Amino acid sequence: MPAEPIVFFNRRTGQLETERIYGEAWLRWIYGNPLGRLSLAAVVRRAWFSAWYGWRMNRPVSANRVLPFVVDYDLDAEEFTRPATAYRTFNEFFYRTLRPGARPIAPGAEVAVLPADGRHLAYQDVDAADGFYIKGKKFTLAALLGSDELAREFAGGSMLISRLCPVDYHRFHFPVAGTPGEARLINGWLYSVSPLALRLNPGYLVENKRMVTLIDSERFGRVAQLEVGATMVGAILQSYVPGRAVAKGDEKGMFAFGGSCVITLFARGRIVFDRDLVEHSAQQREVYARMGERLGVAPSA
Secondary structure (H helix, E strand, O other): OOOOEEEEEEEEOOEEEEOOOOHHHHHHHHHHHHHHHHHHHHHHHHHHHHHHHHHHHHHHHHHHHHHHHHHHHHHHHHHEOOHHHHOOOOOHOOOOOEEEOOOOOOOOOEEEEOOOOOOEEEEEEOOOOOOOOOOOHHHHHHHHHHHHHHHOOOOOOOOOOOOOOEOOOOOEOOOOOOOOOOOOOOOEEEEOOOOHHHOOOOHHHHHHHHEEEEEOOOOOOOEEEEEEOOOOOOOEOOOOOOOOOOOOOOEEEEEOOOOOEEEEOOOOOOOOOOOOHHHOOOOOOOOOEEEOOOEOOOOOO
């Protein structure tokens, strides 16, 4: 596997930055070494492997990892609702809650917001996008949604891919106000969603286990939100009540330990993504931004 660094644009600093990849040496071996790829097929992508690792992160001894992790990755402990030393397991820390106001929600009924902290790619017209993580390689909406009917509904629409690293806040939220339906499970493998893996095969996003929720929004029409599992992700846990109206920025659920991904789809003509997201994404460069920040606006009627 090539050793090029993963460079992203940080919306908060306005600078290009290089990602520090959790478990980088292991990921490069698994996805770039022939012997590693054999291990990937036989062990790593399978649910029992991630369940085993999740069990390890739920053991009391795993709490010893929390403080070194916070220090090593320079996390802002002032955002946490509890002191870093108060978590009983690493998983409990991993899906931590944040203090009120830590993630302000961009105002305006016409404004949609990012559903998660992370590194984002935004495509105004998903059908015209020339690859997501590498030019010429992409996946189909039918494969992603597990439905030809939904693929037709969102054809020519707009897509946001929000990639969460292990260092990120791992709860996901609603990008728009509306009424969500039941989350539908699509079973699959658990490949990594690191760019180290997706640059080889972005199709991992449609091969992985994922959940699909349709949200009926007065301002944005029908919106599809997908949570995608990945290697070491023990579970995708939904906390909302289907059929009950939600406000923009309300919590939807959380991921247990590991990197993961949220994909948001809008129908054609229902949103105009912010320029910085679109321009960097056209160069296969992710934009780091946080949940609640602006994603885009609904076109004027």
